Amino acid sequence: MPKLRELLVALGSRVTDRIWRLGFAARFLCMILVYSGQTFLRPQLLFREIWFSGVLSLIIIMVSGLFVGLVLGLQGYDTLQRYGSSEALGVLVALSLVRELGPVVAGLLFASRAGSAVTAEIGLMKATEQLKAMDMMAVNPMARVVAPRFWGGVIAMPLLAALFSMMGVFGGYLIGVVFIGVDEGAFWSQMQSSVDFREDVLNGIIKSFVFGIAVSLIAVFEGYDSIPTAEGVSRAITRTVVTSALAILALDFVLTSFMFRSL
Amino acid sequence: MPADNLVKISDLNFSYENRSILNGINMEFPRGKVVAIMGGSGCGKTTLLRLIGGQLRPSSGTVTVNGRVVHEMGHDELYGMRRRMGMLFQFGALFTDISVYDNVAFQIREHTDLSEELIHDLVMMKLNAVGLRGAHTLMPNELSGGMARRVALARAIALDPMLMMYDEPFTGLDPLSLGVIGQLIRKLNDALGATSLMVTHDIQESMLIVDYIYFMAEGRVVAQGTPDELRATKDPFVHQFLYAEADGPVPFHYPAGDYSADLLRVPARA
Numbered sequence: 001m002p003k004l005r006e007l008l009v010a011l012g013s014r015v016t017d018r019i020w021r022l023g024f025a026a027r028f029l030c031m032i033l034v035y036s037g038q039t040f041l042r043p044q045l046l047f048r049e050i051w052f053s054g055v056l057s058l059i060i061i062m063v064s065g066l067f068v069g070l071v072l073g074l075q076g077y078d079t080l081q082r083y084g085s086s087e088a089l090g091v092l093v094a095l096s097l098v099r100e101l102g103p104v105v106a107g108l109l110f111a112s113r114a115g116s117a118v119t120a121e122i123g124l125m126k127a128t129e130q131l132k133a134m135d136m137m138a139v140n141p142m143a144r145v146v147a148p149r150f151w152g153g154v155i156a157m158p159l160l161a162a163l164f165s166m167m168g169v170f171g172g173y174l175i176g177v178v179f180i181g182v183d184e185g186a187f188w189s190q191m192q193s194s195v196d197f198r199e200d201v202l203n204g205i206i207k208s209f210v211f212g213i214a215v216s217l218i219a220v221f222e223g224y225d226s227i228p229t230a231e232g233v234s235r236a237i238t239r240t241v242v243t244s245a246l247a248i249l250a251l252d253f254v255l256t257s258f259m260f261r262s263l
Numbered sequence: 264m265p266a267d268n269l270v271k272i273s274d275l276n277f278s279y280e281n282r283s284i285l286n287g288i289n290m291e292f293p294r295g296k297v298v299a300i301m302g303g304s305g306c307g308k309t310t311l312l313r314l315i316g317g318q319l320r321p322s323s324g325t326v327t328v329n330g331r332v333v334h335e336m337g338h339d340e341l342y343g344m345r346r347r348m349g350m351l352f353q354f355g356a357l358f359t360d361i362s363v364y365d366n367v368a369f370q371i372r373e374h375t376d377l378s379e380e381l382i383h384d385l386v387m388m389k390l391n392a393v394g395l396r397g398a399h400t401l402m403p404n405e406l407s408g409g410m411a412r413r414v415a416l417a418r419a420i421a422l423d424p425m426l427m428m429y430d431e432p433f434t435g436l437d438p439l440s441l442g443v444i445g446q447l448i449r450k451l452n453d454a455l456g457a458t459s460l461m462v463t464h465d466i467q468e469s470m471l472i473v474d475y476i477y478f479m480a481e482g483r484v485v486a487q488g489t490p491d492e493l494r495a496t497k498d499p500f501v502h503q504f505l506y507a508e509a510d511g512p513v514p515f516h517y518p519a520g521d522y523s524a525d526l527l528r529v530p531a532r533a
Binding site: 121125129130 | 356360369370
């Protein structure tokens with residue numbers, strides 16, 4: 001019996017710890033919003049972070065998008081040709097990417113590439129007392145370090161997701177039209193007639209925007225809240241990647257169920 | 264000590280998570296002087312600096328800087344005060360993603376609207392004062408420990424502060440760099456007309472440059488005086504600290520039971 005009690009106490013403590021942490025993260029988001037003014041008044045701070053989070057993630061996002069498109073093209077053609085509708089390959093590739101794979105896979109890649117880098121940078125700044133030094137110089141680290149990185153990620157993420165989808169469609173075209181020989185006119189015209197801007201493209205953009213907020217918040221929060229040691233920063237980076245991945249997948253389900261509730 | 268104090272600490276107590284760190288501290292830091300706070304590791308010296316800088320709130324008592332109680336200041340007033348303070352951190356805390364030049368220019372760019380030409384002149388003057396004008400293009404990872412500390416010093420004096428705070432400025436330095444930093448602290452204090460407050464373990468170097476010393480142990484001030492007064496004191500704690508004696512009021516051994524009983528005890532097998 002005492003063992004069971006200890007187990008329940010430990011479980012309860014873990015759950016309440018997570019809830020407290022969620023509360024801290026929410027308060028942290030409010031502080032970011034309060035101190036965001038400087039980010040937009042000094043656009044060079046924002047452009048620098050868009051460069052680091054967005055431009056430097058371009059290679060991994062574009063190459064991954066291309067390969068996902070190539071695989072979608074192969075798999076899609078293999079399935080569709082069994083039913084004699086291989087011309088619908090363009091629709092299949094485009095809808096899969098724009099609605100789901102673009103935002104989700106780009107989000108996961110963004111969390112691994114840019115999110116982890118942001119956590120490491122802020123965590124190491126904390127560990128080497130750079131944030132404290134900044135605060136002692138009457139420069140608020142929330143306004144100077146955290147808010148620009150948060151907004152940089154939020155802005156970069158939808159753009160990266162769009163590029164991912166674009167490269168994926170190009171990959172599907174390469175496999176379907178160039179290598180296999182699906183009719184080019186049918187590939188593009190069916191895609192154009194079946195992909196709805198509001199229903200598909202806009203919803204995909206909304207998803208990637210929400211994922212951008214989630215990943216950027218997790219990345220800056222974990223970095224700022226990390227224990228200022230080598231081990232503490234390494235754990236914070238791991239938490240960023242794991243929590244971001246879970247948040248993206250959970251949010252994707254919630255958003256999809258709202259967006260396509262007519263089904 | 265004279266009455267015209269830039270910093271005054273009265274009956275200061277500070278606790279962290281029910282653990283008492285500082286108990287009833289009273290200190291005065293007169294304008295224009297270099298004052299050292301000494302004591303063993305964990306006696307609350309760095310906490311004291313953070314209380315003066317307003318990064319922590321006291322449990323009770325007051326810290327007054329330039330006539331204003333620090334913990335009663337609002338955000339804007341506190342930041343206004345910090346603009347007139349400089350702090351040298353233990354390992355420099357340079358911003359590692361920008362050059363030496365940009366590190367020194369950081370505070371000037373953040374707080375003033377000066378032109379880049381003027382900022383350039385100011386940065387070069389500050390770097391020249393610490394002997395590193397020629398290193399302005401280097402990145403922090405290209406500097407030795409002593410050079411990084413000097414750059415951090417140039418950054419701290421960028422806006423000609425009224426109060427300079429040094430957190431263990433001599434830690435990890437070779438004897439040459441240690442002497443250079445010590446002399447710079449004194450010279451810059453006198454040249455800027457500032458007041459300097461130095462937390463340190465380094466007795467010999469500090470005794471050469473400071474005007475007054477406070478000794479702390481277990482969160483209290485246990486001795487104070489000018490370097491000459493402290494050299495002449497019979498106080499066993501000060502004597503042990505000044506002459507680096509292994510045993511004394513601060514015991515060499517962590518509290519333990521009888522030594523022979525421990526040696527004779529047969530440990531249980533793991």
